[in-house]
Amino acid sequence: MTKQVMNKESQAYIKAKKNADTKFKEKTSAYKSMYIVKQYKKYKGKFLSNKKNKKGLTRWLNEKWIRVDPKTSKPMKKNGKLVDCGRSKTEVNKKIKKGMCRPYKKITKDTPKTVKELGKKEVKRRLALKMKKPDKKLSGGKKKKMKINKKINNNKNMATKKNSKKSNNTEDLHKLFKPNLTPKKVFQEGAFGGTYWRPITYKGQKYKDQHKIYKFGLDDSVLTLPWNKYNTKLNKYRVKVGTTFEDWLEKDWITDYDPYGWFQWYCNYKTGRRCEDDERQIKRWMGIAGPKGRFRKWLVTLILKKKGKWDDKKISPKIRQTLLHWGYELTKEDFDVEVKSRE
Secondary structure, eight states: OEEEEEOTTSHHHHHHHHHHHHHOOSSOOHHHHHHHHHHHHHTTOOEEEEEEOSSTTHHHHHHTEEEEOTTTSSBOEETTEEOBSSOOHHHHHTTOOOOEEEESSOOSTTSOOOHHHHOHHHHHHHHHHHHHOTTOOOOOSSOOOOSSHHHHHHHHHHHHHHHHHHHHHHHHHHHHOOOSSOHHHHHHHOOGGGOTTOOEEETTEEEOOGGGGTOOOOOGGGTOOOGGGOOGGGSTTSOOOOOOHHHHHHTTOOOSSOTTOHHHHHHHHHTTOOOTTHHHHHHHHHHHHSTTOHHHHHHHHHHHHTTOOTTOTTSOHHHHHHHHHTTOOOOHHHHHHHHHHTO
16 A cells, blocks of 8 residues: 655644544544544645555554453453444543553454464453553564574574474364264254244344355255244254354354354355364364264263163253254264273
């Protein structure tokens, strides 16, 4: 993009700056700078020259910088919406400096670490530092350049090894991801009380009839019921499991890739799509329905406790229904392997 240079001695700039000082209490901020440019254009100010500037504010805007809640160490929300970076007028007037801002999205390799990338422990540490020293600038964005060439080379070699290891780990995850039910089979068996593909609104956009993309060959009456008409009779095990879409949003389970959540991701994965969210979703599956998944292992435990058979539907129908929603049903082979591992 290009950076336009304003004539700071012109009347247009003086008026624009005055308007910005009235509107924004803080001396400097990205929003204030953009407002000055807007006002400068309004007063028909002429730009002295255009300088090439690859960084500019475009990346910063796309990164969507948000405030971090000091109490929860998660992105701050107000009325269900993320709170943009910056202090409120009350905080500015009272000179209150607390909390911190982080990018919500990673746009390029130069984007500083997001809240998720930092992790809860590191966010808490940084917030504690901010409380003690509000004006202290915390690192954690761009990598510092090494002064000695030897150290630079060593650093590059280490980074290459790490990237290679990460790549191998991702490949291994794909190999370990082995649901034994296709998305179509899950719905044919009976799942989600017929509500999964109900119309939803995500980030202001309405989604409807998304199920038609996948051609399940089933009637809408078993796919698009509203949540308040959840029908347990449509479920294979005749029980209600799962939570609302609003709850999924609250727990940050939803991403822009798949507004409907995990099962939509699974549908897209089976059609051949690969994306940056694959690793997270596969790990979620592994933790629930994988060989060491807590729901899968607990089901085996309950069967052993009740001295039942591996396919006894009366033993924990809720866990069985949950596993079905994750594309998995317990088999005799998997049951025997798990039992043997406990001997």
